[in-house]
Amino acid sequence: MLYSLAGIALFCIALRAVILATAPLRAILAVNVMSSGVFLVLVALARRTPGLVADPVPHAMVITGIVVAVSATAMAIVLTQRLRANVSAPTVEDTPGAGP
Amino acid sequence: MTNPERDTLARLARFGSTLAVALVFAGLAFAMLSLPAEPTGLAAAVRAELPGTGAANPVTAVLLNFRGYDTLLEIAVLLLALLAIWTMRRGQLRPQRDPGDVLESLASIQAPVMLVVAGYLLWAGGSAPGGAFQAGGILAAAGVMLVLAGSGWPQRLSGWPLRVALVLGLSAFICVGVAVVLGGQEFLAYPASGAATIILVLEICATVSIAVILLDMFLSVLRGRASRTDTTASIDQP
Secondary structure, eight states: OHHHHHHHHHHHHHHHHHHHOOSHHHHHHHHHHHHHHHHHHHHHHHTTSSSSSOOHHHHHHHHHHHHHHHHHHHHHHHHHHHHHHHHHSOOTTTSTTOOO | OOHHHHHHHHHHHHHHHHHHHHHHHHHHHHHHHTSOSSOOOSHHHHHHHGGGSSOSSHHHHIIIIITHHHHHHHHHHHHHHHHHHHHHOOSOOOOOSOOOHHHHHHHHHHHHHHHHHHHHHHHHTTTSSOOHHHHHHHHHHHHHHHHHTTOOOOGGGTTHHHHHHHHHHHHHHHHHHHHHHHTTSOTTOOOTTTHHHHHHHHHHHHHHHHHHHHHHHHHHHHHHHHHHHSHHHHTTOO
16 A cells, blocks of 8 residues: 555656656656556555465556557657757758848 | 746746645545455456466466457557657667777676576566566667667668568567467467467567567667767758
């Protein structure tokens, strides 16, 4: 129970960071921390089953979730890089002396 | 907008978000604390069905047998994310300049060890914690380490061999699923007699694909970083 509450706390702290984030990288990192919180809750709840063995279904979901989170993070980072390259690429308007 | 006004707005946003998040926390914690004392998990159901699945490790049985459809779609998601990255990435991958003696020698010692560990995890996945995702992750990490230590992806492997490795896992899953359907069963419902072999083959194919996909994602991010340092070279490239 302590672990699932900690997972919820992690989720909420990162949620606030997502809301307030201005830099894309910060938002990406915060979403990653959010997903870690969700995984912590899932693993903690899997332990509630009676007996020694934990419920394997949430564990399988967490493994799936980690891999998907990694791929989504990579895609978001490449998207950010592309955005930055497009925004910072010099255009005709930016060239000094080209304006009227 | 003047500066003091903006400051007030920012403080308001911080206060409001803190309040909202505190409410979310309270709600989630209340839901967590009011869960029934006697959980209705699926652990007993999994344990009862385990003997016919071809895997002694319940997590592997869930991943590749009970919820094989999930894993199939997950590898498809990985592949889709990589395709999206391929359409967006830019710049050229060049070998790391001067990685340093420590990293270079450490990588040459660690890479073979990581290969062995990945192979062990893949094999152990049938009966103990481990499996395709863990093995693929370690293989990809070994590749990342080698790239950071200065060795690049071999040029002659970057054409169709790379693409075959990328789609190996997904195509193996689809082939097995279709073959099972042609045999008169439901999609991805393995016959109990050959389930262990099927799971092993699927795990090997999935490990290769996951490792190569994750490594290629990392290399794509690295390309973008390399292209930012000299913007003149990257601007005109598609």
